[in-house]
Amino acid sequence: MRKRNVISLLVTFSLLLLAGCQSKQNGQSVTAVGSSALQPLIEALAEQYSAEHRGQFINVQGGGSGTGLSQIQSGAVQMGNSDLFAEEKAGIKADELVDHRVAVVGITPIINKKVGVKNLTLGQLAQIFSGEIDNWQAVGGPDQPVVLVNRAQGSGTRTTFEQWVMKSRKTKPAQEQDSTGMVRSIVANTPGAISYLAFSYVDHSVATVNLDGVAPTDANVMTNDWPIWSYEHVYTKGKPTGLTKRFLAYVLSADVQHQQVGSMGYIPVAKMTVERSVDGQITKVN
Amino acid sequence: MNAKKWDKVATAVLTGIAGLIVLLLACLLGYILVRGLPHVTWQFLTKPAQTFTKGGGIGVQLFNSFYLLILAMVISIPLSIGAGIYLAEYAPKNWVTNVVRTAIEVLSSLPSVVVGLFGFLVFVIQFKLGFSILAGALVLTVFNLPLLTRNVEDALKSIHFTQREAGLALGLSRYETVKHVVIPEALPNIITGMILGAGRVFGEAAALIYTAGQSAPSLDFTNWNPMYIASPLNPMRPAETLAVHIWKINSEGIMPDATAVSAGASAVLIIAVLLFNWLARVIGKRVYRKMTAA
Amino acid sequence: MDPIKASLLKKSRAAKSETRGKLISLVCISLIVFIVLAIFYFVASRGLATFFKDKVSIGRFLTQSTWNPSLKDSHGHPEVGALPMIMGSFGVTFLAALLATPFAIGAGIFMTEISPKRGEKLLQPVMELLVGIPSVVYGFIGLSVIVPAVRHLFGGSGFGILAGTCVLFVMILPTVTSMTVDALKSVPRHYREASLALGATRWQTTWKVVLKAATPGILTGVVFGMARAFGEALAVQMVIGNAALLPHNLITPASTLTSVLTMGMGNTVMGSLANNALWSLALLLLLMSLLFNLLVRLIGRKGAMNR
Numbered sequence: 001m002r003k004r005n006v007i008s009l010l011v012t013f014s015l016l017l018l019a020g021c022q023s024k025q026n027g028q029s030v031t032a033v034g035s036s037a038l039q040p041l042i043e044a045l046a047e048q049y050s051a052e053h054r055g056q057f058i059n060v061q062g063g064g065s066g067t068g069l070s071q072i073q074s075g076a077v078q079m080g081n082s083d084l085f086a087e088e089k090a091g092i093k094a095d096e097l098v099d100h101r102v103a104v105v106g107i108t109p110i111i112n113k114k115v116g117v118k119n120l121t122l123g124q125l126a127q128i129f130s131g132e133i134d135n136w137q138a139v140g141g142p143d144q145p146v147v148l149v150n151r152a153q154g155s156g157t158r159t160t161f162e163q164w165v166m167k168s169r170k171t172k173p174a175q176e177q178d179s180t181g182m183v184r185s186i187v188a189n190t191p192g193a194i195s196y197l198a199f200s201y202v203d204h205s206v207a208t209v210n211l212d213g214v215a216p217t218d219a220n221v222m223t224n225d226w227p228i229w230s231y232e233h234v235y236t237k238g239k240p241t242g243l244t245k246r247f248l249a250y251v252l253s254a255d256v257q258h259q260q261v262g263s264m265g266y267i268p269v270a271k272m273t274v275e276r277s278v279d280g281q282i283t284k285v286n
Numbered sequence: 287m288n289a290k291k292w293d294k295v296a297t298a299v300l301t302g303i304a305g306l307i308v309l310l311l312a313c314l315l316g317y318i319l320v321r322g323l324p325h326v327t328w329q330f331l332t333k334p335a336q337t338f339t340k341g342g343g344i345g346v347q348l349f350n351s352f353y354l355l356i357l358a359m360v361i362s363i364p365l366s367i368g369a370g371i372y373l374a375e376y377a378p379k380n381w382v383t384n385v386v387r388t389a390i391e392v393l394s395s396l397p398s399v400v401v402g403l404f405g406f407l408v409f410v411i412q413f414k415l416g417f418s419i420l421a422g423a424l425v426l427t428v429f430n431l432p433l434l435t436r437n438v439e440d441a442l443k444s445i446h447f448t449q450r451e452a453g454l455a456l457g458l459s460r461y462e463t464v465k466h467v468v469i470p471e472a473l474p475n476i477i478t479g480m481i482l483g484a485g486r487v488f489g490e491a492a493a494l495i496y497t498a499g500q501s502a503p504s505l506d507f508t509n510w511n512p513m514y515i516a517s518p519l520n521p522m523r524p525a526e527t528l529a530v531h532i533w534k535i536n537s538e539g540i541m542p543d544a545t546a547v548s549a550g551a552s553a554v555l556i557i558a559v560l561l562f563n564w565l566a567r568v569i570g571k572r573v574y575r576k577m578t579a580a
Numbered sequence: 581m582d583p584i585k586a587s588l589l590k591k592s593r594a595a596k597s598e599t600r601g602k603l604i605s606l607v608c609i610s611l612i613v614f615i616v617l618a619i620f621y622f623v624a625s626r627g628l629a630t631f632f633k634d635k636v637s638i639g640r641f642l643t644q645s646t647w648n649p650s651l652k653d654s655h656g657h658p659e660v661g662a663l664p665m666i667m668g669s670f671g672v673t674f675l676a677a678l679l680a681t682p683f684a685i686g687a688g689i690f691m692t693e694i695s696p697k698r699g700e701k702l703l704q705p706v707m708e709l710l711v712g713i714p715s716v717v718y719g720f721i722g723l724s725v726i727v728p729a730v731r732h733l734f735g736g737s738g739f740g741i742l743a744g745t746c747v748l749f750v751m752i753l754p755t756v757t758s759m760t761v762d763a764l765k766s767v768p769r770h771y772r773e774a775s776l777a778l779g780a781t782r783w784q785t786t787w788k789v790v791l792k793a794a795t796p797g798i799l800t801g802v803v804f805g806m807a808r809a810f811g812e813a814l815a816v817q818m819v820i821g822n823a824a825l826l827p828h829n830l831i832t833p834a835s836t837l838t839s840v841l842t843m844g845m846g847n848t849v850m851g852s853l854a855n856n857a858l859w860s861l862a863l864l865l866l867l868m869s870l871l872f873n874l875l876v877r878l879i880g881r882k883g884a885m886n887r
Binding site (some may be wrong): 031033039043059060061062063067074076077179181182 | 410411414416417495496499500501523524534535536544
């Protein structure tokens with residue numbers, strides 16, 4: 001009796017397996033892997049796309065920019081999401097990959113609300129993160145030690161921040177957090193804490209600061225007055241084809257860019273008045 | 287102070303420690319349930335999750351957790367019973383067996399991150415399963431096998447050797463003795479162990495992040511054909527489980543009610559684990575009664 | 581050939597099923613061993629690449645204290661010093677074991693010597709539940725209760741070895757306790773009877789006879805608990821603060837092998853030095869769990885000799 005049950009279970013299971021292998025014939029699917037900062041946007045758009053086009057699915061996974069780039073390079077997935085230019089990551093052959101910039105993300109320093117500092121210069125910010133300034137008094141705040149909260153090494157947000165704020169300075173080793181949500185709650189709860197995160201994650205529990213008098217707003221990013229921002233990239237290996245191509249066209253279409261992307265807290269690429277290359281060269285676009 | 291007084295003091299201290307541990311668990315459970323239960327509604331349990339807006343549920347994640355659990359158990363139960371039988375009944379006492387035992391113990395104390403990354407490299411990339419329930423189930427099998435095997439072995443070994451001798455004396459082969467005498471007797475313990483193992487699998491997150499994936503595409507609950515790509519039964523679709531969902535919203539959640547969702551999901555997870563423990567107890571007892579009475 | 585001879589020479593049905601049964605179980609066990617070997621191979625092949633392909637010396641890896649795998653120091657050596665993580669891992673592991681052991685022994689004695697009935701009815705299920713609580717939930721509680729409590733009591737950010745220790749203490753308590761109980765239970769009844777007959781009180785019997793006899797078993801439990809603590813990832817990562825700094829005290833952020841591993845994996849490109857260095861950490865974890873197991877074996881053998 002029991003044995004028969006086990007056997008029938010096994011048979012059902014292997015049938016399932018077989019069925020799974022053939023699933024591609026019933027609808028199409030492509031996979032996008034990578035940046036956890038870009039994941040929510042692509043995931044939401046993928047869901048809409050599937051709703052509008054029956055039987056076409058886009059699987060979206062997080063896993064980090066590094067995973068995204070190595071997976072697209074090895075050809076295991078159709079789209080690799082990244083916060084960074086492929087050229088910036090060691091071990092990636094960027095010339096095989098095609099870059100699709102789908103959005104822009106601005107990054108702002110956040111501080112604990114009780115610190116009360118409203119404005120910093122870019123130099124002061126760099127000095128804070130390199131450890132040269134270790135008390136808020138030096139920048140007009142209360143007599144309170146600075147508590148640094150860094151992002152994970154190699155993460156897109158940290159690389160961008162170090163590139164545009166730290167320049168060649170070295171970041172002081174300090175607490176590191178992988179996740180945006182965690183960073184925000186640590187800064188909100190720790191006296192004297194400072195960190196940085198993408199605009200869309202900022203809420204009332206933490207305070208942002210102006211840099212050289214420029215406020216962290218989408219409009220300032222579009223004109224490059226706010227220097228700390230990065231593109232969100234979707235990489236494909238070679239030119240995209242089939243469903244990947246159609247989906248990317250959908251993501252980059254004017255409708256989606258202007259309505260959806262903006263409402264989810266990202267900045268549409270089309271609204272940028274400047275363009276930035278890998279090595280940081282800024283060119284005006286009209 | 288004399289010995290008798292010491293005895294009393296020691297008894298009091300030890301009772302205190304025991305009480306403290308019970309209190310600790312009560313606090314843990316109370317904290318999670320009190321914080322989470324207010325958010326648990328029928329809607330919360332059945333609706334799909336939301337990324338940007340309030341009011342998302344955990345319906346898909348809950349289903350994924352159970353489906354993944356079933357697949358993982360279907361693969362690992364027969365394997366662990368076979369391996370357990372070998373270790374308890376057949377394994378000769380020599381260095382090879384010793385190495386095998388060490389291997390199993392190493393596997394059981396392996397950090398689940400390492401198991402997960404191994405699964406990512408082997409199942410997801412090499413076997414081209416992609417981020418899928420199947421890859422997740424295989425990793426959970428790797429993760430769960432050593433414990434289940436040990437459990438089966440212990441259960442079999444706890445059967446008195448006179449039972450085996452009786453079986454052998456009746457002219458049964460060793461395998462028949464195991465099948466008809468030893469396993470039925472050990473079954474209650476085996477089942478209890480399996481259900482506890484299931485609870486462990488249910489709450490595992492680290493091993494699944496890179497295998498079953500971190501996204502839960504909405505499912506079409508009207509189409510149960512496993513071939514269809516959005517079917518709940520399709521083993522090749524990516525599936526975020528409840529535990530992974532908690533981890534994800536604690537780290538990257540940007541929905542406005544992230545804390546509420548994670549508290550609610552934690553409460554549901556704890557209730558499921560409580561349920562598994564309770565089931566293990568009840569079923570184990572019932573099977574035992576049935577087996578011994580029959 | 582006459583049928584009787586034929587039937588005698590042929591394998592009986594029972595013998596066949598015996599062979600088949602043995603074969604099936606042998607296949608199962610070989611599969612498990614194969615999986616272990618495969619894991620070892622994969623982790624080792626990537627973890628060793630740091631030393632052989634990227635030419636990082638093992639000594640520097642184990643003794644340097646700057647972890648910055650994507651950068652090079654002034655001499656052109658990559659900055660892959662795993663010492664802070666190693667110290668962090670050992671720190672939380674030993675402290676958690678130190679804290680958990682008295683509790684586990686206390687609870688174990690209560691369950692076997694003082695009140696076996698209540699122990700069975702109340703503490704046993706409590707222990708099973710504690711094992712069953714998923715580590716994400718422990719992390720979640722650590723983050724929302726322990727970290728703020730530490731911050732409140734000792735200042736600082738609250739993240740650090742102390743918070744990690746507290747979380748791990750609860751997580752390994754059931755493991756150590758249940759093995760302590762097994763060890764105490766396996767002490768023969770006549771030991772206790774002999775001691776009581778000599779006029780010793782229950783506590784004297786427990787302290788001087790039962791605990792002594794059960795020491796190897798309890799030590800095994802402690803080592804198993806440490807192995808679990810050493811390998812725990814998500815819960816620790818959420819509360820320890822993840823700063824690759826040598827820990828100076830218990831309340832500043834530190835990091836463990838597992839926390840750096842989980843955090844960094846997604847941000848590195850497979851095959852690059854930064855990624856290989858993470859696999860080296862995984863290899864270190866694997867070797868540690870092997871070491872813990874050998875330790876258990878050694879203790880067990882010594883215990884058996886003393887008997």
